Amino acid sequence: MRVGVLYSRIRRDEKLLLNELRSRDHEVAKLDVRKLRFALDEPPAELAECDVVLDRCLATSRSLYASQFVDSYGVPVVNGPETAEVCADKAKNSLALSNAGVPTPRTEVAFTKETAMEIIEDFGYPCVLKPVVGSWGRLMAKIDSRSAAEAILEHKATLGHYEHKVFYVQEFVEKPGRDIRVVATDGEPVAAMTRTSDHWLTNAAKGATAEPFELDDEALDLVERASEAVGGGLLGVDLMETGESGYTVHEVNHTVEFKALSDATDVDVAARVVDWLETKVPAEVSA
């Protein structure tokens, strides 16, 4: 098949995918999103010839628009625009999980700092304030006291981009020092790892240590349901253990990085992703 890879940076993740695709003799079209022009009716030639397009844009806005255009040209795109839209926004993400009955941390959204303050006081300390868009734990704040809350809300209201005027407040989950990242293809786990850190943000990008993790039945079920809740695709599902109550799903990511997962486990994630694409594409083309 001919696979288009939409990118603006070839990181190790993209390189692993490109190498895997080429080693299986698939034709690969590298599509630099910075150079592509998206017309309303006709796709750019290099895109039209693709059997599937893999969206590997890092920037959320690019990912959102590019996947919409590719989809409207009738070219199958992974992930699809609906999935991208839900996953790119933490509020939409939380709503989708909650509506699907997937356990997710208590969350409220407000549009002014006064109302956000009410929520924070209501949730108690510590709690977490997050931007609705953003990644790698950037601009997330763990709020330990009323004075910290006042300062952070004031900074956000004064300095923030309009997206930071949406205040997303979440309960702080007391987890056993680690969280779980699962990469899944249409709800089927490819690999899972825990990330452990002394810091409350156990993000691989922030120097947490990673270990392979064996998913139990409950976790398997949650991954499947969380994936379905956001529309399926190639996803990163973030879970936390909550003691007796099992797991809570924090969010589902649609531009998933997997090099850390490949390093932490024996699983060749790129190979599994390409396996999935190979089964998915004929199904979609004939559908």
Add this chain to the structure above:
Amino acid sequence: MVDCPECGGSVTLHDDAETGEIIDCGTCGAELEVIGTDPVELETAPELEEDWGE
């Protein structure tokens, strides 16, 4: 071997380097983007943007 556009130090690339790939300069640590492979050409990688994925 190519010169780093930031510090002038020499950067060694893998044989399979490709356009769009991001590499680090071993000397100054700058993020560099491969913009051509034959011959190899490097440019300082664009800054991270505000709304990066994941």
